[in-house]
Amino acid sequence: MKKALTLIALGLLSTMAHAKVTIQTDNRVEILAVNQVINSVPKQAKGDLKIENGVNQMLVRVTAMVDGNGGKQKFNSLPMVVKFEGNDETLKFETPFPIRDERAVKRFKAEPQIKVTSGGKSISVESDIIFDQTFALIKDYDEMLHGYNLAGGIAAINIASQPQKVSSNVIANSSIENQGKIAPSFDNIQHGFLEMTPAQRQEFISWAVKHIND
Numbered sequence: 001m002k003k004a005l006t007l008i009a010l011g012l013l014s015t016m017a018h019a020k021v022t023i024q025t026d027n028r029v030e031i032l033a034v035n036q037v038i039n040s041v042p043k044q045a046k047g048d049l050k051i052e053n054g055v056n057q058m059l060v061r062v063t064a065m066v067d068g069n070g071g072k073q074k075f076n077s078l079p080m081v082v083k084f085e086g087n088d089e090t091l092k093f094e095t096p097f098p099i100r101d102e103r104a105v106k107r108f109k110a111e112p113q114i115k116v117t118s119g120g121k122s123i124s125v126e127s128d129i130i131f132d133q134t135f136a137l138i139k140d141y142d143e144m145l146h147g148y149n150l151a152g153g154i155a156a157i158n159i160a161s162q163p164q165k166v167s168s169n170v171i172a173n174s175s176i177e178n179q180g181k182i183a184p185s186f187d188n189i190q191h192g193f194l195e196m197t198p199a200q201r202q203e204f205i206s207w208a209v210k211h212i213n214d
Helices: 002-017 101-112 141-151 168-172 185-196 198-210
Strands: 020-023 028-036 047-050 052-066 069-077 080-085 091-095 115-118 126-129
Touching: 020 028, 020 052, 028 047, 028 141, 052 101, 052 141, 080 091, 080 115
Parallel strands: 020 091
Antiparallel strands: 020 047, 028 052, 052 069, 052 080, 080 126, 091 115
16 A cells, blocks of 8 residues: 555656646747746747746747748748746647738738637737847847846736746856857857848848947
8 A cells, every 4th residue: 555655646746747838839930939937948949849837928920931922932020929828738829820921911910919729729818029129130039038028018927026047058158248248159140141031131231230330
Protein backbone atom coordinates (compact mmCIF):
# COMPACT_ATOMS: atom_id res chain seq x y z
CA MET A 1 0.00 0.00 0.00
CA LYS A 2 2.78 2.41 0.93
CA LYS A 3 4.56 1.70 -2.35
CA ALA A 4 1.35 2.25 -4.30
CA LEU A 5 0.73 5.61 -2.61
CA THR A 6 4.30 6.63 -3.36
CA LEU A 7 3.85 5.79 -7.05
CA ILE A 8 0.57 7.72 -7.18
CA ALA A 9 2.21 10.74 -5.52
CA LEU A 10 5.11 10.61 -7.96
CA GLY A 11 2.67 10.38 -10.84
CA LEU A 12 0.77 13.43 -9.64
CA LEU A 13 3.98 15.40 -9.17
CA SER A 14 5.11 14.43 -12.67
CA THR A 15 1.78 15.55 -14.13
CA MET A 16 1.96 18.87 -12.29
CA ALA A 17 5.56 19.42 -13.37
CA HIS A 18 4.65 18.92 -17.03
CA ALA A 19 1.39 20.89 -16.95
CA LYS A 20 1.67 23.30 -19.86
CA VAL A 21 -0.33 25.21 -22.38
CA THR A 22 0.42 24.20 -25.97
CA ILE A 23 0.27 27.00 -28.51
CA GLN A 24 -0.44 26.11 -32.12
CA THR A 25 -0.59 28.54 -35.03
CA ASP A 26 -1.79 28.40 -38.59
CA ASN A 27 0.68 29.19 -41.37
CA ARG A 28 -0.18 32.90 -41.29
CA VAL A 29 0.53 33.61 -37.61
CA GLU A 30 4.14 34.10 -36.55
CA ILE A 31 5.21 34.23 -32.90
CA LEU A 32 7.73 37.05 -32.41
CA ALA A 33 8.15 37.03 -28.63
CA VAL A 34 6.76 35.49 -25.46
CA ASN A 35 6.64 37.34 -22.15
CA GLN A 36 9.91 36.24 -20.54
CA VAL A 37 8.82 37.37 -17.08
CA ILE A 38 6.38 34.49 -17.10
CA ASN A 39 8.04 32.02 -19.44
CA SER A 40 11.61 30.97 -20.09
CA VAL A 41 11.38 29.68 -23.64
CA PRO A 42 13.58 29.96 -26.73
CA LYS A 43 12.64 32.22 -29.62
CA GLN A 44 10.04 30.56 -31.81
CA ALA A 45 8.67 31.15 -35.29
CA LYS A 46 5.74 29.21 -36.70
CA GLY A 47 4.77 25.98 -34.97
CA ASP A 48 3.89 24.53 -31.58
CA LEU A 49 5.11 26.14 -28.39
CA LYS A 50 4.88 25.02 -24.74
CA ILE A 51 4.29 27.78 -22.18
CA GLU A 52 3.30 27.99 -18.52
CA ASN A 53 -0.28 27.74 -17.27
CA GLY A 54 -2.12 30.91 -16.29
CA VAL A 55 -2.21 34.40 -17.79
CA ASN A 56 0.20 34.73 -20.68
CA GLN A 57 1.20 37.28 -23.27
CA MET A 58 2.67 36.91 -26.74
CA LEU A 59 3.76 39.21 -29.52
CA VAL A 60 2.66 37.93 -32.93
CA ARG A 61 2.18 39.14 -36.45
CA VAL A 62 0.31 37.94 -39.52
CA THR A 63 2.27 37.12 -42.66
CA ALA A 64 1.01 35.99 -46.04
CA MET A 65 1.91 35.86 -49.71
CA VAL A 66 -0.89 37.67 -51.50
CA ASP A 67 -1.82 38.15 -55.13
CA GLY A 68 -1.11 41.67 -56.36
CA ASN A 69 -0.89 43.50 -59.67
CA GLY A 70 2.75 42.54 -60.06
CA GLY A 71 2.36 38.95 -58.87
CA LYS A 72 2.86 37.55 -55.40
CA GLN A 73 3.75 40.04 -52.66
CA LYS A 74 4.55 39.46 -49.01
CA PHE A 75 2.26 40.99 -46.42
CA ASN A 76 3.50 41.55 -42.86
CA SER A 77 1.06 42.97 -40.35
CA LEU A 78 2.07 45.30 -37.55
CA PRO A 79 3.07 43.39 -34.38
CA MET A 80 0.11 42.47 -32.19
CA VAL A 81 0.17 41.89 -28.42
CA VAL A 82 -2.20 39.13 -27.32
CA LYS A 83 -2.96 38.54 -23.65
CA PHE A 84 -4.82 35.37 -22.72
CA GLU A 85 -5.29 32.70 -20.08
CA GLY A 86 -4.91 28.95 -20.45
CA ASN A 87 -4.52 25.88 -18.27
CA ASP A 88 -3.50 22.38 -19.38
CA GLU A 89 -4.93 22.85 -22.86
CA THR A 90 -4.04 23.47 -26.48
CA LEU A 91 -4.75 26.93 -27.86
CA LYS A 92 -4.78 27.62 -31.58
CA PHE A 93 -3.93 31.06 -32.92
CA GLU A 94 -5.14 31.79 -36.43
CA THR A 95 -6.41 34.56 -38.65
CA PRO A 96 -10.21 34.94 -38.65
CA PHE A 97 -10.27 34.43 -42.44
CA PRO A 98 -7.83 33.46 -45.24
CA ILE A 99 -5.55 36.22 -46.51
CA ARG A 100 -4.79 35.55 -50.18
CA ASP A 101 -5.33 38.86 -51.97
CA GLU A 102 -5.30 42.64 -51.51
CA ARG A 103 -8.99 42.68 -50.59
CA ALA A 104 -8.33 40.34 -47.66
CA VAL A 105 -5.32 42.46 -46.61
CA LYS A 106 -7.47 45.61 -46.54
CA ARG A 107 -10.13 43.76 -44.57
CA PHE A 108 -7.58 42.60 -42.01
CA LYS A 109 -5.98 46.05 -41.70
CA ALA A 110 -9.42 47.57 -41.07
CA GLU A 111 -9.99 45.21 -38.14
CA PRO A 112 -6.76 43.41 -37.17
CA GLN A 113 -7.35 40.52 -34.80
CA ILE A 114 -6.23 37.01 -33.99
CA LYS A 115 -8.72 34.21 -33.45
CA VAL A 116 -7.83 32.02 -30.45
CA THR A 117 -9.65 28.74 -29.84
CA SER A 118 -9.47 25.82 -27.43
CA GLY A 119 -11.07 22.59 -28.58
CA GLY A 120 -12.80 24.49 -31.37
CA LYS A 121 -14.35 27.04 -28.99
CA SER A 122 -13.28 30.69 -29.02
CA ILE A 123 -11.64 32.04 -25.87
CA SER A 124 -11.57 35.64 -24.68
CA VAL A 125 -8.34 37.54 -25.30
CA GLU A 126 -7.11 41.11 -25.04
CA SER A 127 -5.14 42.36 -28.02
CA ASP A 128 -3.45 45.53 -29.13
CA ILE A 129 -1.40 46.81 -32.06
CA ILE A 130 2.12 48.23 -31.67
CA PHE A 131 2.55 51.13 -34.08
CA ASP A 132 6.02 52.21 -32.94
CA GLN A 133 8.34 50.13 -35.15
CA THR A 134 11.67 51.33 -33.73
CA PHE A 135 12.59 47.94 -32.29
CA ALA A 136 11.24 46.08 -35.31
CA LEU A 137 13.95 47.65 -37.45
CA ILE A 138 16.59 45.74 -35.46
CA LYS A 139 14.32 42.74 -34.76
CA ASP A 140 14.42 43.22 -30.99
CA TYR A 141 10.91 41.97 -30.35
CA ASP A 142 11.59 41.07 -26.72
CA GLU A 143 12.42 44.72 -26.05
CA MET A 144 9.37 45.79 -28.03
CA LEU A 145 7.12 43.70 -25.79
CA HIS A 146 8.92 44.91 -22.66
CA GLY A 147 8.47 48.53 -23.72
CA TYR A 148 4.80 47.94 -24.43
CA ASN A 149 4.27 46.60 -20.91
CA LEU A 150 6.09 49.55 -19.40
CA ALA A 151 3.78 51.88 -21.34
CA GLY A 152 0.74 50.05 -19.93
CA GLY A 153 -1.25 49.16 -23.04
CA ILE A 154 -4.65 47.48 -22.88
CA ALA A 155 -3.05 44.03 -23.29
CA ALA A 156 -0.14 44.80 -20.95
CA ILE A 157 1.02 42.68 -18.03
CA ASN A 158 2.17 44.41 -14.86
CA ILE A 159 5.85 43.50 -15.01
CA ALA A 160 6.69 45.61 -11.95
CA SER A 161 5.10 43.00 -9.68
CA GLN A 162 6.69 40.05 -11.48
CA PRO A 163 10.13 38.69 -10.55
CA GLN A 164 12.53 39.12 -13.42
CA LYS A 165 14.24 36.03 -14.80
CA VAL A 166 17.90 36.72 -15.44
CA SER A 167 19.73 34.48 -17.87
CA SER A 168 23.37 33.48 -17.66
CA ASN A 169 24.05 35.57 -20.76
CA VAL A 170 22.75 38.68 -19.01
CA ILE A 171 24.99 38.01 -16.01
CA ALA A 172 28.01 37.36 -18.22
CA ASN A 173 27.46 40.57 -20.16
CA SER A 174 26.48 42.76 -17.21
CA SER A 175 29.85 44.50 -17.05
CA ILE A 176 29.61 45.36 -20.73
CA GLU A 177 26.02 46.55 -20.54
CA ASN A 178 26.87 48.84 -17.66
CA GLN A 179 29.10 50.75 -20.04
CA GLY A 180 26.17 51.48 -22.39
CA LYS A 181 23.80 49.85 -24.82
CA ILE A 182 25.26 47.22 -27.13
CA ALA A 183 24.58 48.05 -30.77
CA PRO A 184 22.94 45.35 -32.88
CA SER A 185 25.26 43.56 -35.31
CA PHE A 186 25.42 44.68 -38.92
CA ASP A 187 24.46 41.17 -40.04
CA ASN A 188 21.19 41.34 -38.06
CA ILE A 189 20.30 44.73 -39.53
CA GLN A 190 21.20 43.57 -43.04
CA HIS A 191 19.14 40.40 -42.68
CA GLY A 192 16.17 42.37 -41.37
CA PHE A 193 16.42 44.87 -44.23
CA LEU A 194 16.35 42.10 -46.86
CA GLU A 195 13.18 40.65 -45.31
CA MET A 196 11.33 43.98 -45.54
CA THR A 197 8.88 44.88 -48.27
CA PRO A 198 9.89 47.76 -50.62
CA ALA A 199 7.64 50.14 -48.65
CA GLN A 200 9.20 49.04 -45.35
CA ARG A 201 12.70 49.47 -46.79
CA GLN A 202 11.87 53.04 -47.83
CA GLU A 203 10.49 53.73 -44.35
CA PHE A 204 13.65 52.30 -42.78
CA ILE A 205 15.94 54.40 -44.99
CA SER A 206 13.98 57.57 -44.14
CA TRP A 207 14.21 56.71 -40.43
CA ALA A 208 17.96 55.96 -40.68
CA VAL A 209 18.71 59.24 -42.47
CA LYS A 210 16.71 61.17 -39.89
CA HIS A 211 18.71 59.62 -37.01
CA ILE A 212 22.11 59.29 -38.70
CA ASN A 213 23.76 61.77 -36.29
CA ASP A 214 22.02 60.58 -33.11
